[in-house]
Amino acid sequence: MGTTLDALVQDNEESLRELQDRIGYHFRDVSLLQVALVHSSFAFERLDNGRHNETLEFLGDAVLDLAVGYVLFVRFPEMREGKLTRIRSALVNEAGLARMARDLDLGRYLLLGRGEDASRGREKSSILSCAYEAVVGALFLDGGYDAALAFVRRFFEPLIDRHHDVLQAADAKSGLQEYLQEKYNEGPVYVLDAEEGPAHARIFSVSVHFHDRLLGSGRASSKKEAEQQAARAALEKMRQEQAGGD
Secondary structure, three states, rough: OOHHHHHHHHHOHHHHHHHHHHOOOOOOHHHHHHOEEEEEEHHHHOOOOOOOOHHHHHHHHHHHHHHHHHHHHHHOOOOOHHHHHHHHHHHOOHHHHHHHHHHHHHHHHOOOOOOHHOHHHHHHHHHHHHHHHHHHHHHHHHHHHHHHHHHHHHHHHHHHHHHHHHHHHHHHHHHHHHHEEEEEEHOOEEEEEEEEEEEOOEEEEEEEEEOOOOEEEEOOOOOOHHHHHHHHHHHHHHHHHHHHHH
């Protein structure tokens, strides 16, 4: 026989209060927070109604996009739409949200099925990022947009302040593509110059070109990262040239 949501809230009263302190918000309806912590594997094994956090995750994803977008819009009012979108994408993704969840120690509060728990589900980025979004969805339902925005500001603004230069360059390939497309109506060409090392420790060398001109080079353990390095080098080169021409 399964348990009920009300019983879970009673059983986890102390840990739910502790998590609310960490979040910096106290729920009027704490069952919303409890649902945000219920993984589908636990719901199917233990809950009578099978309710879990995936619909809250769906809502939280939309709320995060809006709230982070608003924070970036206010912080960088002169920045162009494409760059704002890239910074938001660098913040609101599985890896970034999983880091946020780990900072809250969210994994400790999750309710997982036996198999998921045994396979270290509390440490999986996919589960942690989904739970983080579900918590945002629960915040929105309980306290409205203002509560969700306050949460986003508390945890995202320090990150933006510390790393905004890195965030702006997080997707250098898109930035380079956008710049050249806008200026010349053409994009760059990436060339794989070399692959070195054994199969388990491959090193890729990539260069990026526009027409016959070498714009930048990169070298990394994945082709994708080598391309990003090359694009970053190209953007930096063009910035220096532009500054020198002013």
